[in-house]
Amino acid sequence: MGSLTTTRRWVLAKRPAGIPDDTTFALKEQPLPALEEGQVKVRVTHFSLDPGMRPALSQDTYVGATPIGSLITSAGLGVVEESADEKLKVGDLVTGGFGWQSALVAKSRHCVKQNPALFQGRVTPTAAIGILGIPGMTSWFGLKNIATLKEGETVLISSASGPVGATAGQLARLMGAGRVVGIAGSKSKCDWLTGEAGFDACINYRETDNLAVAMRDATGGGADIYFDNVGGEMLDAAITALKPGGRIAVSGQLSEYNNPEPRGIRNTLPFITQRLTMRGFVVLDYVREFAEAGTQMVQWINDGKLLYLEEVIDGIENAPTAYAGLFTGENFGRRLIHVG
Known part of the structure; x- marks a missing residue:
């Protein structure tokens, strides 16, 4: 795969009055900036569709209101394609608040490196932005x-x-x-x-x-x-x-x-x-305790005591429709977009 030079990203086009629809969002393509010291370039493989970010599309919340033209926020899973920080290497699996987009340049401290050994047995990599997220x-x-x-x-x-x-x-x-x-x-x-x-x-x-x-x-x-x-x-x-x-x-x-x-x-x-x-x-508020909780949950998952369902929908272009389905009871389990 060649070097990533652009990203496709969903931004807020207008504030929704009810369930968001295709007119709420706009899919844009833009160039990625050159890396600076302490940054990494990430190819996003999956991002989440979260009902909890809906209020910010319309009004001010504890995280502020999403500005018109700004990236839609979500958790993301991706792979480091280029690195200008020794803490992260090319090929590392990382998570973060990547949003609805296909790639990004981010400060390495905004990316959480995932341990590949965690994703064995019944635990999938996407669990990092689901049951373990x-x-x-x-x-x-x-x-x-x-x-x-x-x-x-x-x-x-x-x-x-x-x-x-x-x-x-x-x-x-x-x-x-x-x-x-x-x-x-x-x-x-x-x-x-x-x-x-x-x-x-x-x-x-x-x-x-x-x-x-x-x-x-x-x-x-x-x-x-x-x-x-x-x-x-x-x-x-x-x-x-x-x-x-x-x-x-x-x-x-x-x-x-x-x-x-x-x-x-x-x-x-x-x-x-x-x-x-x-x-x-x-x-x-409890982020410092996440690792301990995650360790116990991984054990229960691999022991067959804790189950999780994921709905993985292919194609970044399908994000708005898939997101709207969260509010009609269409989904069954954690709904994710596979960027493709």
């Missing part, structure tokens, strides 16, 4: 540090077939939960969760007339922890299905991201009567 770490620290899971407790998880939810449910069992209940949007997803993934029960919210009642029934009278990836009406229902002293870990708000007037929560009285606690978090 932000989604998996969100599950781990959401349960341990935010929800403070205790042995024997009942855990209820929304968007349970997604990369965060599916991992959280399996980790909950491995960490000693007594009962794990998922919420998903199809029979096939529920069947996978209660089958291969080992959940005790799954609620298909599309076929449930009263979600709050279904939650209480499936949890056997109430949950100790609600791992929230959805927000909105589902969160409101879950608040009524928590036991006294219940905890809510707010990981994501999938149902609110494309709503110009977010619904928010309305069932606030149980916070008093049931002594509930709700806490949001940014998993990067």
Whole structure:
């Protein structure tokens, strides 16, 4: 393969009012700059499609608002093609916040070198930006540090077939939960969760007339922890299905991201009567503990105790359509783009 001289990159063309579509983004090609000391040139092989970056397309967030014309942010996996830093060599596998693009020149300190020995057995290289990356770490620290899971407790998880939810449910069992209940949007997803993934029960919210009642029934009278990836009406229902002293870990708000007037929560009285606690978090606060968590997760994956699903879609040009599908329940597992 010849030296990389250009990159293809998706940028924000206009701010979306609802679910982003093809007019939201524009695919541009531009030259790559020459390397400077301390930099590397990376050929991106895969990048992630993350629902959590949706708010920044429309408004200011804790990471700021994405400017019009700027690169769409995401985690990326790539190979070093040229290096001007002795810490990284040509051929090294690296991860970083590479965004929706085919190549980049970056400071070497913004790239994390991956150990090839890690990707043996059941662990694929793309796991580095999936179950061993932000989604998996969100599950781990959401349960341990935010929800403070205790042995024997009942855990209820929304968007349970997604990369965060599916991992959280399996980790909950491995960490000693007594009962794990998922919420998903199809029979096939529920069947996978209660089958291969080992959940005790799954609620298909599309076929449930009263979600709050279904939650209480499936949890056997109430949950100790609600791992929230959805927000909105589902969160409101879950608040009524928590036991006294219940905890809510707010990981994501999938149902609110494309709503110009977010619904928010309305069932606030149980916070008093049931002594509930709700806490949001940014998993990067725990970045120094990622390696230890990752080591344990790799062991569980290779032992067959922790499963993960990936949907790898070929072609950088397919990123906008694949991204929009995250908000309609189309995906099943971690959705990635293989740049090609």
